[in-house]
Amino acid sequence: MRRFLTAAVLVAIVGVTGACGDTTDDTASPGASTGTTKAATPASPPVDxxxxxxxxxxxxxxxxxxxxxxxxxxxxxxxxxxxxxxxxxxxxxxxxxxxxxxxxxxxxxxxxxxxxxxxxxxxxxxxxxxxxxxxxxxxxxxxxxxxxxxxxxxxxxxxxxxxxxxxxx
CATH class of the missing domain: 1.20.120 (Four Helix Bundle (Hemerythrin (Met), subunit A))
Structure with missing residues (x-):
């Protein structure tokens, strides 16, 4: 169970840091494509x-x-x-x-x-x-x-x- 919870925490951390990692402005250069950001899929609750x-x-x-x-x-x-x-x-x-x-x-x-x-x-x-x-x-x-x-x-x-x-x- 501990491994499952650890994996769930790692997924949550990667999801949060992945969303914050790109700080470039998509509109800074002409001709740049418009960036689309997908919301992180919420992790399913851990199973007891x-x-x-x-x-x-x-x-x-x-x-x-x-x-x-x-x-x-x-x-x-x-x-x-x-x-x-x-x-x-x-x-x-x-x-x-x-x-x-x-x-x-x-x-x-x-x-x-x-x-x-x-x-x-x-x-x-x-x-x-x-x-x-x-x-x-x-x-x-x-x-x-x-x-x-x-x-x-x-x-x-x-x-x-x-x-x-x-x-x-």
Whole structure:
């Protein structure tokens, strides 16, 4: 936050000194073009990074509910059962359900990522979005053949949420 405030102060100083720096009279010589002076664009107010982070973290935490996670886990279980029963239609249905849930989550996390003032929080949200997207990929889901493979799901989600936990606490 200190760096952001320092940068804001430097921009304000440069803006003020830039406006005062040219003391020549544009009308002093014949044929001189008329000078146009643009008003300095006012700097946007500094963002309270701590408050922004707290707000974004609270919103992000509310996106993935325990019920959603349970349902996603069930869908992966359905994929495993469908594969064991060689039921392609049931497998496709479960994959569609997982991808729909992931799409819903990512549509909520994406705007939060762009609103985050803290680069570490933006990165953590990016990590989470990438992990969720990976979770819905055919390559990733192909690794689920038995219930023992469900530990992969837990590991992927833990890795993704650990980045958020480091920033959000």
């Amino acid at each position: 990074v701590a408050a922004n982070t707290k707000d974004i973290c609270a919103k992000a935490e509310a996106v993935i509910t325990e019920a959603d996670m349970t349902e996603a886990g069930k869908q992966v279980g359905y994929i495993i059962v469908a594969r064991q029963q060689k039921n392609a239609a049931a497998e496709a249905t479960a994959k569609t359900a997982i991808r729909a849930q992931i799409d819903t989550w990512n549509k909520q996390f994406g705007p939060l990522q762009s609103q985050a003032a803290d680069p570490a929080l933006r990165a953590a949200l990016g990590t989470l979005i990438t992990a969720l997207t990976t979770l819905g990929s055919d390559d990733y889901l192909a690794g689920f053949k038995t219930t023992a493979d469900l530990t992969k799901l837990e590991a992927t989600l833990t890795t993704a949420t650990d980045a958020m936990t480091k920033v959000c606490g």
